[in-house]
Amino acid sequence: MGPPSFSLSDADEYKSITDVGQRKKDAEEVMFKKLLARAGYSEEEAAGLWEAFFALETEIAQASIGNAEGASADIRDKAYNPKSAAELAELSPDFPLMEILKPYTDGGVDRFILTEPEWLAKMNELYTEENVEGFKAWLIYQTLTGTAGMLDQECLDIMTEYSGAAVGNAQMELPTEQLAYEMCSALFDMAIGKLYVESYVTEETKRDVTELVNDAVAVYRQRLEENEWLGDETKERALEKLDTLKVRVAYPDDWSLYDYSDYALPEDGGIIDDILAVREKAQSKKVDRAKAEIDKDLWMTAPQTVNAFYQPTDNSINIPAGILGGDFYDPNGTVEQQMGSLGIIIGHEITHGFDSNMGSLYDKDGNLSNWWTEEDRAAFKERTDKVGAYYAGIEVLPGKYVNGEYTIGETVADLGGMSCMLELAKGIDGFDYQTFFESWAKVWKLQESEETAEYMLQIDTHAPGYLRANVNVQQFQEFYDAFGVEEGDGMYLAPEERLSVW
Ligand SMILES: [Zn+2]
Numbered sequence: 218m219g220p221p222s223f224s225l226s227d228a229d230e231y232k233s234i235t236d237v238g239q240r241k242k243d244a245e246e247v248m249f250k251k252l253l254a255r256a257g258y259s260e261e262e263a264a265g266l267w268e269a270f271f272a273l274e275t276e277i278a279q280a281s282i283g284n285a286e287g288a289s290a291d292i293r294d295k296a297y298n299p300k301s302a303a304e305l306a307e308l309s310p311d312f313p314l315m316e317i318l319k320p321y322t323d324g325g326v327d328r329f330i331l332t333e334p335e336w337l338a339k340m341n342e343l344y345t346e347e348n349v350e351g352f353k354a355w356l357i358y359q360t361l362t363g364t365a366g367m368l369d370q371e372c373l374d375i376m377t378e379y380s381g382a383a384v385g386n387a388q389m390e391l392p393t394e395q396l397a398y399e400m401c402s403a404l405f406d407m408a409i410g411k412l413y414v415e416s417y418v419t420e421e422t423k424r425d426v427t428e429l430v431n432d433a434v435a436v437y438r439q440r441l442e443e444n445e446w447l448g449d450e451t452k453e454r455a456l457e458k459l460d461t462l463k464v465r466v467a468y469p470d471d472w473s474l475y476d477y478s479d480y481a482l483p484e485d486g487g488i489i490d491d492i493l494a495v496r497e498k499a500q501s502k503k504v505d506r507a508k509a510e511i512d513k514d515l516w517m518t519a520p521q522t523v524n525a526f527y528q529p530t531d532n533s534i535n536i537p538a539g540i541l542g543g544d545f546y547d548p549n550g551t552v553e554q555q556m557g558s559l560g561i562i563i564g565h566e567i568t569h570g571f572d573s574n575m576g577s578l579y580d581k582d583g584n585l586s587n588w589w590t591e592e593d594r595a596a597f598k599e600r601t602d603k604v605g606a607y608y609a610g611i612e613v614l615p616g617k618y619v620n621g622e623y624t625i626g627e628t629v630a631d632l633g634g635m636s637c638m639l640e641l642a643k644g645i646d647g648f649d650y651q652t653f654f655e656s657w658a659k660v661w662k663l664q665e666s667e668e669t670a671e672y673m674l675q676i677d678t679h680a681p682g683y684l685r686a687n688v689n690v691q692q693f694q695e696f697y698d699a700f701g702v703e704e705g706d707g708m709y710l711a712p713e714e715r716l717s718v719w
Contacts (some may be wrong), residue, residue, distance in 0.1 A: 218318075219296075219332035220281050221501045223274055226360070229283030231275045237675045240668065241383045242271075248379035252361045254371055266354045273351035282340030288623050290556055290574040296332040305329060312340040324504035366396070367488050385668020402431040404495050406519035407475035410538070413521040413620060414468045418538040423467040423559055426536060426563075429555065430464050433563045436640045440719065446596045454588040458570060458581040463513060463533035467541060468520040474512070484565070525562050527569035529579040534566040544659045553649045556641065557656030568633030568719055572626040573601045600718045604628050607716055608688070613674055613681055614667060620674075627679040628688075633719040635689045642695070650699035658686040692716050 224245050225231065230238035246267055253263035266679070286292055300308070302322045306315050314337070315322065318329070331337060345550050365372040373396075380389040391399075402409045441447075441455050469475070482491045506515075515532055518524070523539040536559075540546065546559040572575040577597070580586045589597070608628055609621030621628075635657070642648045661682035667671070674681065680688065690696040691708055692715045702709055 218329050220277065220336045221359075223278060223281075224271075225274075226286040228278040228281035229285060231278030232283070235675065237672050240385055240672075244379050244382035246271075247382070248375055249358060249361070252365055252372065253357075253376045255368075255375070256361060265350075266357060269351045269354035270358045273348065273355050275394060276343055276351075277336070277339060280333075280335045282333055282336075285620075285623055288626070290578065292577045293585055294573070296330075298331040298334055298387060300329050300331050302327050305331065308334070308337055310452075311342055312337070312344040320500055320504055321507060324501075324508060326504060327509045367400070367492065383458070384672045385666055387658065387666060387669050402519065402521060404492065404499075405477055406474070406521075407469075407516070408477050410468065410520035412474055414538050418467050418520075418541055419548070422541055422546075425548070426541060426546070426559065427464065427466045429560055430466060430534065430536070430563050432641055433560065433567055433637050434459060434462065434464075436637050437564075437567055437719075440637070440640065446593075446600075448590050448593050450613060451589050451593040455571060458532060458588075459567075461581040462567070462570065464533060465516060465533060465537075467536070467538045469514070469516045471514065474515060478713075507657060525566055527566045527576060529570070529575050529583060531583040532570065532579065532581055533564070534570075536563065536566070544656075544662075550656075551652065552645065552648070553642075553652040554656045556638045557653035558660050560630075560638045560641070561657055562660075564634030564637030565608070565630040567637065568630040568635075569626065571633075571719065572629050573597065574626045597718075600716075601629050602624055604632065604716050608680055608684070611684060611688075613684075614671055614698075617671060617674055619680055619684065624680050625676055629718050631680075631685055632692060632716060633691050635693065636717070638718060639693055639695055650695050654690050654696055654699060657690070658660045661686040 220228075223231070225234075225238050225241050227238070230241075234242065249267050249270070250260075250263045253266060254260070258266065282292065282296075301479065302315070302318070308331075309315065321329075362376075365376050377389050377391075381387045384612075398409075438456065438459055441452060441459065444452060447455065477688060480495060481590045482494055486494070511531075513533075516535075518526075518535055518537055520538040522537045523545075525534070525536045525540050527534050540559070540562070541548070544558060545562065547554060568576075577594075578585060578587065580588050605621035605628070607621070608619040608624060611619050640655070642650070642653065663682050670681065679685065687708065691710045694702065696702065697709075702716070704711075
């Protein structure tokens with residue numbers, strides 16, 4: 218349990234605003250005022266509501282954790298504060314937190330993780346008579362922005378225009394059919410997921426990808442066993458973690474865990490009534506799950522999601538069906554194509570299990586616990602610091618560099634993923650390295666405006682796509698051999714300067 222998201226996405230923007238933040242703020246103001254006009258407020262009222270809303274957010278942000286700290290290793294301990302309902306009630310004498318949590322406490326849930334105690338203290342300080350207008354404005358903002366996409370075309374257009382302006386000059390207009398799909402997919406994620414899988418993913422793909430995951434794990438096991446900079450104790454724990462890694466590929470084996478048959482929509486309701494009814498039902502299911510035993514077979518993400526991720530709290534890698542298509546995976550592609558795209562991503566996710574700001578802080582059961590000796594942690598840091606420093610020296614836009622520290626978890630994971638697949642390639646006769654590297658480059662091709670690039674540089678924990686392609690290949694001799702890259706060429710890096718972590 219923690220603060221809701223800020224309109225400027227990052228609490229630090231309210232402490233010292235950046236160009237990116239200013240663009241977003243301007244876009245927010247235009248959007249909110251237009252929605253208020255659509256809802257019948259006068260220009261003067263709209264101006265007052267925007268001001269009150271932003272002033273309250275600014276106050277809340279002063280006691281909230283910004284993105285930079287949120288991505289650091291220290292945050293994991295700091296954000297882990299288990300509390301009983303009684304303890305929470307005591308910490309929140311004025312702000313009606315317990316009213317908000319009532320569905321959970323009524324349902325018998327008595328253990329909450331408070332991620333930001335300072336934020337909660339601040340909410341109590343702010344929840345006074347003088348700030349009533351601010352809280353009202355905040356609620357109006359949430360209600361309007363949360364429902365605008367479902368009202369009429371005019372409101373939808375306001376939101377679309379805003380999304381484009383907020384990241385800088387981007388075209389965000391989507392076909393109505395896609396919007397409808399996305400709404401259904403968000404509300405009935407696993408039901409839509411089942412339909413998606415029936416249309417787009419075969420059992421064979423699930424089997425093939427699972428096999429690729431198992432191959433990657435085997436390479437990792439061997440590399441950990443042969444690792445020369447980790448002590449025996451840490452090494453043993455790392456191997457344990459690898460052996461208990463939970464793997465979820467494509468879709469769940471048991472669909473019966475996700476049942477919507479008890480969902481009922483109100484008679485003669487409009488879309489808002491329907492959505493409220495669905496959300497309420499989803500909430501009560503969440504309460505049931507919070508009370509139940511932890512079920513590690515349960516999927517946390519819908520199969521149609523185009524993403525892959527490592528989940529430290531249950532030591533799992535998750536490769537949903539949505540990423541098993543396009544440039545990420547071609548079921549009929551060659552082994553080099555598959556290893557150069559999805560293969561590296563699988564290796565990337567496994568590496569997250571051992572990365573510096575997340576995976577390495579959780580043990581094999583997903584508990585926050587330090588399983589490293591101090592010495593090994595220092596040796597690890599020395600290697601990852603080198604990666605961070607290398608990226609920090611890259612100028613992406615005039616005067617704008619990669620944030621080496623903020624991106625460290627991802628850049629180290631990319632390196633680990635590629636090194637893992639290249640190790641696997643050693644055992645394959647006649648492996649076509651050119652195709653392998655080209656496959657990786659294709660994954661990261663994209664076109665974007667300069668403003669969007671600047672925006673992403675600031676908020677994304679990943680390095681920009683072209684660097685994910687280029688910097689990674691530069692670290693491996695196989696790349697130099699495959700394309701005949703030599704000293705004096707633009708992408709040449711001397712062997713002693715090349716990065717290596719795992
Ligand atoms: Zn990642």
